[in-house]
Amino acid sequence: MKLDPNEKLDILEVLRDLDQYRPRRKGWVWRQRLPEQTIGPFIYKDTSPGLKRSVPLPAAEYFSHIDPQCDLVITTEIASGRFEDDLRRMRMAAWHGADHIMVIRTTGQSHIDGLIEGTPEGVGGIPISRKQIRATRKALDAIEDEVGRPINFHSYVSGVAGPEIAVLFVEEGVNGAHQDPQYNVLYRDINMHRSFVDAAESKKIMADAGILQLDGAHNANATAKEAWKVTPELFVQHAVNTAYSRAAGMAPVQIALSTVPPTAPPAPKLRLDLPYAVALRELFKGYKFRAQQNTRYMEADMVETTVSHVLDTLISRLTETDIQSTITPDEGRNIPWHYNNIAGVNTARQTLMGLDGLDELLDIRQDGAFREQVRELKERAVLFLEEILAQGGYYQAVEAGHFVDSGYYPERRGDGIVRDPEGGDCAATVIRRAADYGAPVCSHFGANRYAGKAGKPCGDYGGCTLCDPAKIRYIDEADDEDNVMRRLEIPLAERAQGLLRPEVEKHGDGVVCLTLFIPDEPHTAMQAALEIARHMGLNNPEVINQRVMHPAEGSLFEIKGTVDLVIDKNALPAFSQIQPLADDEIEAWVRPRAIHVVAATVGEDEHTVGLHEILDIKHGGIEKYGFLCHNLGSSVSIEAVLDKVEQTGALAVLISTVVTHADIHKQHMQRLARLAAERGLRPKVLLIAGGPRIDERLARECGMDTGFGHGTTGRDVASFLVRRWQGQDR
């Protein structure tokens, strides 16, 4: 399957012959770090090879459109509930620099004792099934070809069907997965014995296939009342899962610790979060670090969230990090919208590019209070471990409410999570292996009569699915109604007709977001804002963010709602816009030629602001390209303009005409054209008029070469001039 950058992803092509599709590789792929890389005008210290296709950061237009890629893998988490819509989001994220696509599972899948088949719709994520992950991996294989970088696909080996999901992930080429039995125990109330016994098998399966494992410790940050106090326990949770994974055969480089800077401003974030980050890296030297952005203190304000995430990413760069995970800035107010996945990814890559080479500028101080904080955190963690053993072990400690207590250990508040080792979901389902126990398959953990066999444990019957993928049993759909083809009926029909609706999550969901300020006290302002949204045609308007500017002067609102509006794209007016030339291209042509330009606001007209915007370097005007500009000021006569042209040998005239009373603007243009011709200056001198009521058609009718209206920039004018002169050269 091959993607065309100008065509939408063809979901029917993704689904075609899916029963035959095999992943092209297994295991995780890191970015390759290039310590000294020249990109555009800069030498970078912390980058990786560039992409074949991408959307660069917005400011890249000032830097020859470069798009440097950092050396950290960048994660985005996707959770629309419909995998067919997720695929488009993944493609957009990949173009913006994400190469770790994490797919959130539907609510409750942890408690399903077995695999789900087919493509049912999920809530807050998708039900992970063979068909869904195979289709996703197939689409990602095409997307990675399109952008020119491997993409890691990731989901969760948790819940009571862990070992089966691990097998499924290996068979279908999933590259990364969360696996941490403590997550099941603490947050899903799944029986402890079952969670740990299953986890060893899952980890062994993942280890052999090179799947990168993330742990679940970050969930303690997200649930603890005061997240910065749970830090000693985080070391313990990371360590329990790490040691257990090692025992199951996982190599250190396959084990990524999922770590979140615990706080957010107004807390003194760096002072609290940095000692923790450093202590973690020292205790877990040799392992990988997946730095997650903070979710615990996310509010509805996306700018506030973004600033916190920039600080999180700064901590990643100040310490050792392998994966930079991103959180969508809207997660605090709704299920993430697709363009906010992109916003989150851009926050990380913009920050990381800005911090390129930070190591060469800064060292973290290794003395004084900072060092003491690092040491204290480690000692608190050691004390935590000692108490677990004193209580009789891990199960007993959990039973005693030792975990996710809001006290700063060894302080205890008595509000930890308490679980009964013999209770929880799937209690009493662990079975002792008989003396003759056997599992004739590869990647099996523990006592097994087939383990010592010559050749492979699966040799007696020609090989297991891990050795012979042809043996994999593929189930297409399990439900006639709840499946992808039924869901696609409307989207595909609308697409064929050329119908367009706004969306944020699923095809044509019609959701739009409105930003408005209401100058009144907060409650009145909110009622007014909602009323205005209704009048604007929003259905079910809902305030997703209110920020008080002043208790009496007013509030800013962001309101979401849906619009029942469908546009037929075939009926849209024809659209052709000439793109301006790049700044450096204009300058390269203009500067060596020392071109004079005469500019003036003509007639009885004192409006000069517009022309300054076009000319002055301060306003981004054409001076910056090397034009020699002669601005004669306001209320200038046409004769004076042309005198200056003759005197300087100017090649272009820019007149600004704002007043339109009695069509005076037309008369100025016509008069300029006539007098210029009489003096023999045409066609050598280009005549351009500008003003709020001017457009290209009107200007040409009045004898100008072109005209520019509202919103014009110096770059637009310079592009026109250079293109015209280049054309004359040829």
Next chain:
Amino acid sequence: MSSLDRPDDFETRRKHLRELSDAELHSRFWSLVERITEPLVEEARTHTSPGIERSVLLRMGFSSAEAKALVDRMHRQGMLGHGAGHLVLQLALGKGISVRAAGEALLNGQYWQELKP
């Protein structure tokens, strides 16, 4: 026990750790962790679960639905401790049929009385 409420007595508790070097503290950390996980690993080595047994049958070429049906019945009959895959493989070898055919026969209700480790 679960309603434990305790002030921060870190300064008292840390006394025995104070003199350790960073390296000694790290190695103490990891040896404690291993003492905690050791019995958990041992339990995993010597126990299995319906989830593990279904994952074995998946690897032997059965679908999720087939694996579930087979494991559920073996569990009810108290045979899972021998290993679901082992039972199916021994049946196949005993009958001189493929593993797939043995599993399908069991799914059709045949040979259950003949299953043995």
